[in-house]
Amino acid sequence: MLAVSPGVRAAFGRDPGFPCCAELGPENLPSPAKTSAVDNMGRIILAGGAAVGLGALCYYGLGMSNEIGAIEKAVIWPQYVKDRIHATYMYFAGSVGLTALSAVAVSRSPALMGLMMRGSWLAIGATFAAMIGAGMLVRSISYEHSPVPKHLAWMLHAGVMGAVIAPLTLLGGPLMVRAAWYTAGIVGGLSTVAMCAPSEKFLSMGGPLAVGFGVVFASSLGSMFLPPTSVFGAGLYSVAVYGGLVLFSMFLLYDTQKVIKRAEIHPIYAVQKYDPINACMGIYVDTLNIFTRLVMILANGGGGKRK
Numbered sequence: 001m002l003a004v005s006p007g008v009r010a011a012f013g014r015d016p017g018f019p020c021c022a023e024l025g026p027e028n029l030p031s032p033a034k035t036s037a038v039d040n041m042g043r044i045i046l047a048g049g050a051a052v053g054l055g056a057l058c059y060y061g062l063g064m065s066n067e068i069g070a071i072e073k074a075v076i077w078p079q080y081v082k083d084r085i086h087a088t089y090m091y092f093a094g095s096v097g098l099t100a101l102s103a104v105a106v107s108r109s110p111a112l113m114g115l116m117m118r119g120s121w122l123a124i125g126a127t128f129a130a131m132i133g134a135g136m137l138v139r140s141i142s143y144e145h146s147p148v149p150k151h152l153a154w155m156l157h158a159g160v161m162g163a164v165i166a167p168l169t170l171l172g173g174p175l176m177v178r179a180a181w182y183t184a185g186i187v188g189g190l191s192t193v194a195m196c197a198p199s200e201k202f203l204s205m206g207g208p209l210a211v212g213f214g215v216v217f218a219s220s221l222g223s224m225f226l227p228p229t230s231v232f233g234a235g236l237y238s239v240a241v242y243g244g245l246v247l248f249s250m251f252l253l254y255d256t257q258k259v260i261k262r263a264e265i266h267p268i269y270a271v272q273k274y275d276p277i278n279a280c281m282g283i284y285v286d287t288l289n290i291f292t293r294l295v296m297i298l299a300n301g302g303g304g305k306r307k
Contacts, residue, residue, distance in 0.1 A: 081263050081264055084262075084263035084274050084276060084279075085259065085260065085263045087276035088259050088263065088276040088280045091277050091280045092280040092283055092287075095154070095157075095280060095284045096287065098155055098158035098159060098162065099159075099162040099288070102158065102160075102163055102166070103162040103163070103165050104162075105162075106166035107166045107167075107169040107170075112163065112166070113166060113167065116164065127164060130160050131160055134156055134157040134160045134161075135157055135281070137153045137156070137157070138150070138153045138154050138156075138157045138277065138278070138281070139278050139281070141153055142272075142275075143273065143276070143277055143278070144272075144275075150277060151277075165288070168295050175295065175298050175299060179291055179295045182294050182298075183290050183291040186249060187283075187287050190249055190253055191252070191256050191283075194252070194256035194260075195260075202250075202256075202257045203257050203258060205254050209250060209251055212250075213247060213251075215243070216244045216247050219236045219243070220236075220240040220244070223236040223237045223240050242293075242297070244289065245289075245290060245294070248286045248293070249286075251282070252283060255282035255283045259279050259280070259282070259283065262279055263279070
């Protein structure tokens with residue numbers, strides 16, 4: 001079974017953070033022409049991905065697959081597996097809540113907003129370092145032996161991520177609420193697909209997803225140097241946003257099944273106990289990536305115009 005290399009993912013910030021952080025501020029949101037053929041192609045790809053997801057949900061949800069999924073297996077799960085999955089998703093919900101609170105708090109501080117919206121390379125580098133460092137710190141602390149430092153590091157990481165996305169609040173509350181609802185729908189639907197599908201159906205996608213992540217990350221960096229009004233710049237932007245949305249939706253399927261698999265196979269008496277905080281990091285980062293890209297799409301579609 002292929003898996004995404006932890007070294008590659010940590011280096012690019014997919015686990016401890018998410019790519020494209022430098023372009024999240026409203027002043028950095030590219031606005032390629034809406035008539036761009038590449039942009040239209042991105043929307044077609046996005047619609048196709050949604051259709052495939054809906055088809056998969058119907059296929060697996062109606063029990064048309066010959067293999068059993070996590071929902072069927074949940075009936076025979078021991079209680080400790082159920083407790084692990086429950087704890088993981090509770091921390092996931094807590095991470096999302098802390099991130100939202102942090103974003104709102106930073107948005108109300110002119111000094112912090114000015115710091116987060118600086119476009120200098122020093123500020124961009126510091127932002128990447130803070131996200132990656134906070135993520136590595138969370139993962140390095142033992143959940144069992146150092147619970148207080150672990151939870152403090154977890155809250156720090158969520159706070160840093162909230163600060164990074166805080167500039168998006170300048171696009172307006174209604175747009176942010178719409179993006180949040182759309183994100184909830186996508187995450188809920190894809191999580192259901194992952195739960196209904198055979199337990200290791202999406203775990204074999206690790207290799208292709210790693211390649212796709214490299215393409216999206218490179219496109220994100222390229223879109224920072226090329227004007228979005230150019231054909232090539234608009235193409236890179238579309239790959240980073242639309243392609244990234246599809247990619248991280250696929251990552252969500254992968255990481256959801258990885259959470260379930262970890263909860264099932266992690267030994268009860270292992271030296272390192274099951275860590276629900278580390279387990280939730282993948283789906284948390286996937287959700288943030290989906291949300292930020294939905295914000296960009298809605299903003300470029302006219303939803304970001306403030307009254």
